[in-house]
Amino acid sequence: MKIHAIGGYSEFGRNMTGVTVGNETVILDCGVSVDKLATLQGSGEEEVLKLPEPRLISEKVAPDDRQFYKKYGRQVKAIIIGHAHLDHLAGVPVLAGKYKCPVIATPFTLEVLKQLIKKSRPLRNQLVMLNAGSTYKISNTMSVEFVYATHSTLQTVMCVLHTTEGDLIYSVDFKFDESPIIGQKTNYKRLKELGAKGVKALITDSTRVDRDSRTMSESLVREMLKDVLLWIDTKNKAVIVTTFASHIARLTTLVRIAKLMNRIPVLIGRSMYNYVTAAENVGLCKLSREAILVKPRENRRMLKRIESEGRGKFLIITTGHQGEPNAMLVRMADDQMPFTLLPEDIVVFCSEVIPSPVNQANRSVLDKKIKSKGVRIFKDIHMSGHAAREDMREFLKMIRPQHYIPTHGGIIKLSNAIQLAAELGYKLGKDSHLLQDGQELDI
Ligand SMILES: [Zn+2]
DSSP states (O other): OEEEEEESSSSSSOOEEEEEETTEEEEEOOOOOHHHHHHHOSSOHHHHHTSOHHHHHHTTSSOOOHHHHHHHGGGEEEEEOOOSOHHHHTTHHHHGGGSOSOEEEOHHHHHHHHHHHHHSOOOOSOEEEOOTTOEEEOSSSEEEEEEEOBOSSSSOEEEEEEETTEEEEEEOSOBOOSSOSSSOOOOHHHHHHHHHHOOSEEEEEOTBTTSSSOOOOTHHHHHHHHHHHTTSOOTTOOEEEEOOTTOHHHHHHHHHHHHHTTOEEEEESHHHHHHHHHHHHTTSOOHHHHSEEOOGGGHHHHHHHHHHHOGGGEEEEESOTTOOTTSHHHHHHTTOSSOOOOTTOEEEEOSOOOSSHHHHHHHHHHHHHHHHTTOEEEOOOOOOSSOBHHHHHHHHHHHOOSEEEEESSOHHHHHHHHHHHHHTTOOBTTTBOOOOTTOEEEO
């Protein structure tokens, strides 16, 4: 078995891994760098994805798969996507076409992909829908099984490759949430069965492996939000909450809290509209019945309505928590929208700043602008979607893979993950492996 580190092993984002058994290869995830996407962004991420493939690779938006493609491109049998976040999915419209194979994902992930394709570039690959708990036969030597896992978007799965050389688990982005707002808990029973049977290799997310803790449940965010929003004096004030558009569970929480506040929830922002529509198309939520889901071309009209009917009547749920240029909150702060932020209005950041220099700079500019208007800020009301160090330790003990390969982070994160594995008896270079983009591992 060969493992090809294509993207996501030298930095956070643009995840892409290849696995070869005999003369057959599959690709796991095909994402973009969300940071770089935002930097290049003019009128929207779909516009950036229309740029030519070589440009997107040289700008480090898409993974650099040129070397891998030359060697293995013709023998790729499937592209498997674990969940609907852009750093795992949005490389598909850019890179997948040249691999003549199907793209396999859960219904929600496929729905998000379809929307992306519709607005960026056409894709000829066959799309194969696979539910958590099901297995798809890729060829005579390989099949893929989806195992349900909790994360910060819907229908996230761990991908289990069953091959003639043993099983490989690819679990890139998950947490262990005991009280998820939507959906079940991670399928521990199946993971334990796989571990007991013997797993050849585990490729896993190292985003939060440097945090000496466990990642707490999303249900605690609900309590934190209630503690803020139901306690402060919001009378006749605008209340704006900004969070991840793909986090449908959190949007659901916010819509319910709006009812407790006697306010009409308004979901506004282009990516908010896209993700909620995708979730509704596959029957996972009905938010547009409980809230006003604003079509992107009606954003201005809706904001005018809020100004004229009274800002105290609505709870505005929107995009822009990373200070991304062109996101709704940023445009409001820049006075580009028909809505004025007034002293003592309230902005709640239901997010953490993703620690990249671009995001940190963008957010600090946004915070300053908002504060200069006399608006009250509540920040860091958030729980991560990524397993922390002690979750990862439990996971490793559950699976006991023969080989451990961390990904999704730069060298410092990966080294930290290798250190954790060492605490459990793994030896670097023997059964734990530190790969960088472009490297190949033979096990
Ligand atoms: Zn994710």
